[in-house]
Amino acid sequence: MKIPLIKPYINKEIKDKVLEVLDSGYLTEGPVTREFEARLKDFLKVKNCIAVTSATTGLEVALRALNIGPGDEVIVPDYTYPASASVIAIVGAKAVIVDVDKENMAINFDEIEKNITTNTKAIMPVSLFGFPLNYDKLNEIKKKHGLYIVEDAACTIGAEYKGEKIGNHADITVFSLHPRKFITTGEGGIITTNNDDWAKWMDSYKHFGMNMDGAGREGVQFKMIGTNYKLSNILSAVGLGQLEHIDALLARRIELANNYKRIISSVEGITLPQIIDKKPNCQHSFQTYAVYVEDRDRVMQEMRAKGIEVQIGSYSLHMHDAFKNSPLVEIKGNMGNSKWCYDHALALPLYNDLTFEQQEHIIKELKACL
Secondary structure, three states, rough: EEEEOOOOOOHHHHHHHHHHHHHHHOOOOOOOHHHHHHHHHHHHHOOOOEEEHHHHHHHHHHHHHOOOOOOEEEEHHHHHOHHHHHHHOOOOOOEEEEEEOOOOOOOOOOHHOOOOOOEEEEOEOOOOOHHOOHHHHHHHHHHHHHHHEEEEEOOOOOOOEOOOOOOOOOEEEEEEEEOOOOOOOOOOOOEEEHHHHHHHHHHHHHOOOOOOOOOOOHHHHOOOOOOEOOOHHHHHHHHHHOOOOHEEEEEEEEHHHHHHHHHOOOOOOOOOOOOOOOOOOOEEOOOHHHHEEEHHHHHHHHHHHOEEOEEEEOHHHHHHHHHHOOOOOOEEOOOOOHHHHHHEEEOOOOOOOOOHHHHHHHHHHHHHHH
């Protein structure tokens, strides 16, 4: 593609950090990962920050820390990546899939309330594409029904709600470090929580259930059955190098997003969802810049043929056999809004090196397709 959808920010400094790890011989999780966690903890201003192999495994660990399993239900939106609902079934609980709001693609609060039962233990909202959720409303529902909030914030590092970084508003929040995210380790995830007991349990679980109280090798005890979800020093070095520039990288994404909005404002046939508009006291991190267009699939193919890589927004889970046919999934309603978002959302290229001139070209070609 002449203009790719995403291009990870990798400079010489980051390459040098990786080479330092390779030269050290200490390749598995160790001091570099610890530093990466500490730096993210400071940036997000959270009490606990735990690196794992992916956002998917991070969500799984979060559910296990809350003792969610067979017999429990977790409410999750239909318009999201499959990992959101899959992890609920993986821990043996039932994923109760509900519709979203057409305007902002986020989980519909009325649908949450309508589908809470005596078995509901948690809500897993998705802060899609880097747009903060209405955490005040979510916490009203949480307190009213005595539920946990486990936020799938895969796309939302750097976003803010009422002046506070995302990572502080849910009981447990999970971020992705996939290459489509502007802070990436190739593969990886970050769990945040302000509950020390949950953090201690999750850190132990991802280290085979090891006692993580700092005892020397001779004092190691395995306190429970755990697994290996450690993030290697090699991958952490990539993320650590990017963290050196996180404020500038985030500012650039916001600048590019504002420029897209300026160009698109005069183009008929492109609709901006609510998530593009800055709401009071909110800051979008713009992991994805998605717009609504008619005949999305045709437009997507024509744009790609022009050398411009565009993509669908996300998936409607109810359309897929994995969720239609699972005894651990219950689909509530016809998902009309989710299906509409799936049919119309188009993700445009967005990365640090993208130029204003390239954005003009992208929208010119998109206008021609429309």
